[in-house]
Amino acid sequence: MTDSIDSAARTRPLRVFLADDDPMWRYLTCCALRERGWTVEDFESGHALLAGFDDHPPDIVLVDALMPEMDGFEACRRLRAQHGAEPPVLMLTSLDDERSIRSAYDAGANDFFIKSTHWALLVERVRHLVRLSEMGRQLDVSNEHLARVHNAARSGSFDFDFKTRILTGSAGSFHVLGVDDGRTSMSEREFKALIDPDDLVLLVDAIDRACASAVDFSVDLRTRAGDGGRFRFLRVDGTPVRDACGRARGLRSLVRDLTDDVNARAELERLYSHDALTGLPNRSLFLAQTGDAITRCARTGQKVAVVVLDLDRFTQINETLGQIAGDELLCQVGQRIRAVAAGALPADHARPAAGEPAGTGTQAGSANPDVPPAGTMVARLPGDEFGLLVPVHDDEARVEAMMRTLVRDLQAPFQVAQTECFVSASIGIAMYPRDGDTAGTLLSRADRAAREVKARGRNDVAWYVPNLNSDTRARLEMVSGLHKALERNEFELHFQPWLDVPSARVTGLEALLRWRRDGRQVSPAEFIPVAEDTGLIIPIGEWVLQHAATMLATWLRQGLRLERVAVNVPTIHFERESLLTTLRSALHLNGLPPSSIELELTETCMVRDFERTLPRLEALIRAGATLAIDDFGTGYSSLAYLTRLPITKLKVDRAFVAQLGVSRQGAAVCRAIVALGHSLGVEVLAEGVEHETQAAALIDLGCRMMQGFMFSRPVPALQVPGAIAAAESIAAARLVRALRTDGAPSDEGVIVEARIAC
Secondary structure (H helix, E strand, O other), X not given: OHHHHHHHHHHOOOEEEEEOOOXXXXXXHHHHHHOOOOEEEEXXXXXXXXXOOOOOOOOEEEEEOOOOOOOHHHHHHHHHHHHOOXXXXXXXXXXXXXHHHHHHHHOOOOEEEEOOOOHHHHHHHHHHHHHHHHHHHHHHHHHHHHHHOOOHHHEEEEEEEOOOOEEEEOOOHHHHHOOOOOOOEEEHHHHHHHEOHHHHHHHHHHHHHHHHHOOOEEEEEEEXXXXXXXXXXXXXXXXXXXXXXXXXXXXXXXXXXXXXXHHHHHHHHHHHHEOOOOOOEOHHHHHHHHHHHHHHHHHHOOOEEEEEEEEOOHHHHHHHHOHHHHHHHHHHHHXXXXXXXXXXXXXXXXXOOOOOOOOOOOOXXXXXXXXXXXXXXXXXXXXXXEEEEEEOOOOHHHHHHHHHHHHHHHOOOEEEOOEEEOOOEEEEEEXXXXXXXXXXXXXXXXXXXXXXXXXXXXXXXEEOOOOOOOOOHHHHHHHHHHHHHOOOOOEXXXXXXXXXXXXXXXXXXXXXXXXXXXXXXXXXXXXXXXXXXXXXXXXXXXXXXXXXXXXXXXXXXXXXXXXXXXXXXXXXXXXXXXXXXXXXXXXXXXOOOHHHEEEEEEHHHHHOOHHHHHHHHHHHHHOOOEEEEEEEOOOOOOHHHHOOOOOOEEEEOHHHHOOOOOOHHHHHHHHHHHHHHHHHOOEEEEOOOOOHHHHHHHHHHOOOEEOOOOOOOXXXXXXXXXXXXXXXXXXXXXXHHHHHHHOOOOHHHHHHHHHHHO
16 A cells, blocks of 8 residues: 555655745745655645635645634634545644644644754655555545445354354354354354453443343454454444343344454554654654653653654765665664663663553563563654653663663664665753653753754763753744744844955955844844754845845945955855855846855854865855855864865954954964965955954054954944945054154055045
């Protein structure tokens, strides 16, 4: 069944309807889905979504929960009323509370997705829902067919006599019970031996009630064939047979075999709750099991840890050996994680809590195949992430020791595609109740801890550490505000000049993003990290590039002598192909010379995964951009990389400039950077110049280019001409003073004084 669904998906691209009132989020989501070759039709409201349905409905609908006029819940309810159970609906929401999740399901949604930039997770969720929907349709067709066609091998009619205690049926009827087709009778004792003891109690109770109340009965049973074969699932519909006095003298029943239907539904449920590749529980089942564990711990006072294991540099293996090899590696990693989890905790730590019946918890020897014997559940999360649910048993050190064992064991080589592969993992841990009281919160915080491990070097373990700045309601409100900021024209650019100080001439401007929200200027230190975390920095960065180019073209037409404008490019934007397209468009639309845009990147961004970065840099150079390394000296580049980078400028970080005249070490660092830039044949610009003593020291070191409050603060676009004139006057006055200090003014000094007088 799965193969046929996948085959259908390959022959026709998925058709997706997306409804969201946020144009920026709609744009990002459409791009992510269309990259997979899918057809996406987007709508700005629930009304537009419903009106967009025609004779060719989509394969799936994605609808935002919070929209004006008609929210996603109401749109889903109307969709179900008009079109029934199809197509599947995925509710998009920034709300992570149980009430919203329940509302989504009550409205008829098949699943929900917390808005984030984890596009791989969204894509996998969409594929999964479409696959389940197709399987459900096929199962319904199968059930309808079976209901229309009576198959004697799947049903049988029986009579039971209370006096003789004999079950009789026509030839072939007993096949439904899993015994010889030729039989026509069976004793009560034989029949009871076939039925599961618990279900036998249900059958006897149903018969007693039917006989006492003169009503029919229906009960589902599990039976096992006389040879101890597999379970059969049967439905018995019966009615009492009465004598002339009205007393029940026996039963007449129809027994139907539901085994195939039950197995098909069980397989559907398994596919819904398990990862198709590794066979491990998926994210949905992991969250459900985590919720159950939290409920038990709340009752018993115990603790439980949620772990996220993120493989390091897994993408490189996929790109080198291919996706099939990558899938094989994920399967082997899952097996190794289960092996470690199964043996890491002693059996006596896995006994049921007091008052909890055996078999209900995650104890050793549990019949649940998803839970290893030691009580630790292992699941595959989207992409190259795995999740673990670990009983803590008042010993956090033991949990961390288990994770460090896992880190060590994963370093052993894997054999994939006849190649020896090595991987490592970054692991984050969050614990109930200390770090959260819901499954979603714990998973999110464990994931955050894993990202912190990656940021500081990978291949390690870390517990979640609360970040008060990122956990406040203000941050959630900021994310919401950023989604609307472009639409509401709340962003603006300020510009700060840089100068060639000895010639007292401004040669360029740095564009700096500002956000005025509800009349208040929001600090870039507050909103830039949030924009980067959510992926919103990409459309914002594209707006900055276009707007900076437009302003530069305007000033050039006004006669300002500017060579270029510089724009900061964050790492996440640099890694997108759209940066090159946006750059070319900005230059072309504004008729600017090729070198008019200077892209400022950090050295960390330039040299991480250097062999992949270099072609991107060279493509930007071919498009006409100039490249500058921002905050030079604060990253981790080496001279070997630096000599291969196609850069045109080094920017000395303000932290080193601030030490000029204060410490000998500060001057030494600045001298080394200036000398390095000169030896590489690139410009050197000092940032953060605030005092004349710093400017004089930089001139002595051979650094001509400067930028800082001494010359001009960042100013709005309308004030740029005046800021340029003021900055050049300050530089010229400094030069005049220097010349007078040295003695009689030279011809250059006379020229500068004349310029000031003008």
